[in-house]
Amino acid sequence: MTMEVDILELSDRSAKFVLSNTTTAFANGIRRAALADVPTLAITEINIYNNTSVLYDEQLGLRLALIPLTSNMEDFIPKEECNCGDFCPACQVSLTLSAEGPGMVYSQDLVSSDDKVQPADPNIPIADLREGQKIVLEAIAQMGYGNKHSRWQAGVACGYKNMPIVEFSGCDQCGKCVTECPVNIIKIGTNSAEISTEDMLKCTLCRLCVGICEIDAIDVKVDEHSFIFTVESDGSYSTKELILNAGSVIKDKATSLSEILSTL
Amino acid sequence: MIPVRCFSCGKVIASSWDEYKRRTKDGEEPAQVMDDLGITRYCCRRMLLSHVELIDTLAPYQ
Ligand SMILES: [Zn+2]
Ligand SMILES: [Zn+2]
Numbered sequence: 001m002t003m004e005v006d007i008l009e010l011s012d013r014s015a016k017f018v019l020s021n022t023t024t025a026f027a028n029g030i031r032r033a034a035l036a037d038v039p040t041l042a043i044t045e046i047n048i049y050n051n052t053s054v055l056y057d058e059q060l061g062l063r064l065a066l067i068p069l070t071s072n073m074e075d076f077i078p079k080e081e082c083n084c085g086d087f088c089p090a091c092q093v094s095l096t097l098s099a100e101g102p103g104m105v106y107s108q109d110l111v112s113s114d115d116k117v118q119p120a121d122p123n124i125p126i127a128d129l130r131e132g133q134k135i136v137l138e139a140i141a142q143m144g145y146g147n148k149h150s151r152w153q154a155g156v157a158c159g160y161k162n163m164p165i166v167e168f169s170g171c172d173q174c175g176k177c178v179t180e181c182p183v184n185i186i187k188i189g190t191n192s193a194e195i196s197t198e199d200m201l202k203c204t205l206c207r208l209c210v211g212i213c214e215i216d217a218i219d220v221k222v223d224e225h226s227f228i229f230t231v232e233s234d235g236s237y238s239t240k241e242l243i244l245n246a247g248s249v250i251k252d253k254a255t256s257l258s259e260i261l262s263t264l
Numbered sequence: 265m266i267p268v269r270c271f272s273c274g275k276v277i278a279s280s281w282d283e284y285k286r287r288t289k290d291g292e293e294p295a296q297v298m299d300d301l302g303i304t305r306y307c308c309r310r311m312l313l314s315h316v317e318l319i320d321t322l323a324p325y326q
Binding site for chain 2: 054059063067068104120122123124125127130156157232234
């Protein structure tokens, strides 16, 4: 059986799609790869020249690190995979920040040495400076994987659920399940209660309808080979690129496994 | 300062803070503002809803 993808929603930052004719192992592989194995760029080191703000240097460092950075991801490789020995334009990029109060310092105030490397959101508050307070620093961004630190986590809230299957048999149209359903998807049809195909995706598999039905007319099951995926990106990739990258990460891992096996 | 990302899911929520603060101050319902800003999960919603800005208390000190 060939795998099928049915896209329900696709935007820059979020996507929802149905992945069918596959296994839980593969679906979970995609989910985990999107969260932990797709490399992104994030600030890893800062050199502070002046910080008289109310935030400690470490707090400032954490705030800067969590800002998602967009770039042409093919241009960079993680530092540990780079064979330059020290540092080079392929494994790190420098951004500078200099600000003086009063006023809020935003992520857009970061000045990048590479035009393509920019904060994904321009309006993330970094620090609130008062009269006379100053921040002058240089930040070094490097590529990394989400399994090391959340700063490199490209996928946000990636998850899936099995496709729900709700069947009615011998329904007496009492309507109790209609009021019991917390997502209001059960409707009374001509000779039985029913759920439209579109509304079926909203079912949370809570089984409250099964509990309330006095004549056991409702059966709630799941399709073990069909998954409703939700994927969100932090802005460093578009969701489309994120899913494609997650797929290629799995492919690369399988290729290297087969290479190792073939040498045995 | 508002945390940059949601503790649980990792979504960047700090970018919505300015608008959230301004609109709730003007009397809008926090729930409505968060719906408009696309903050749908309860993990992210509690980040904005329960945040207390302490920077004014700390501002006189360095
Ligand atoms: Zn290098
Ligand atoms: Zn969240």
